[in-house]
Amino acid sequence: MxxxxxxxxxxxxxxxxxxxxxxxxxxxxxxxxxxxxxxxxxxxxxxxxxxxxxxxTPVQERPRVHLNLYAGDAADQAAEVERLVSLGAGRVDWDHCPDDADFIVLADPDGNRFCVIDTGRG
Structure with a gap:
């Protein structure tokens, strides 16, 4: 396996x-x-x-593979996003994001995109 x-x-x-x-x-x-x-x-x-x-190779604007990082709920998600931004991550204004998204798109210092997911929504 x-x-x-x-x-x-x-x-x-x-x-x-x-x-x-x-x-x-x-x-x-x-x-x-x-x-x-x-x-x-x-x-x-x-x-x-x-x-x-x-x-x-250049960073892809819409990568086919990315990391999803799980946060416990909306408050945890907000705190983690702020912590990651303070470490050097950048917020990504992604126009494909639905209005009710349970994720926030960030990019690491190299521009690799990843998401922080609010897993408390069920």
Whole structure:
């Protein structure tokens, strides 16, 4: 049986991206980080790995794959969005977002888009 071992993001600055995602998720490097590659793992417990690899390809405005980060409810979502923005994430004004969306679209410092989901809506 296969399982997902790692989600990989292409980034233009691996150390900067690693610093952002470690603070955002509470992750640590699995091994010694390199200038062009690092695998991040949960500091406590198990969970999906996040691998960051040096990439020269441009960021996609509407990526086919992205991360969804789950928040407990609307208040948690708002607090997490503000925390992530303070770490260097940017808000994305996405015109495809429905009026009643349970998600907020952000971009990491490299421009990779991700969503923060309010899971309290049921």
């Amino acid at each position: 296969l399982r997902i071992g790692s989600v990989v993001l292409g980034v233009s600055d691996v150390p900067r991206a690693a610093a952002f995602w470690m603070e955002a998720l509470g992750y640590v490097p699995r091994d010694d980080a390199e200038d062009d590659w690092v695998v991040l793992v949960p500091a406590e417990g198990s969970g999906p790995q996040l691998s960051l690899g040096l990439s020269e």
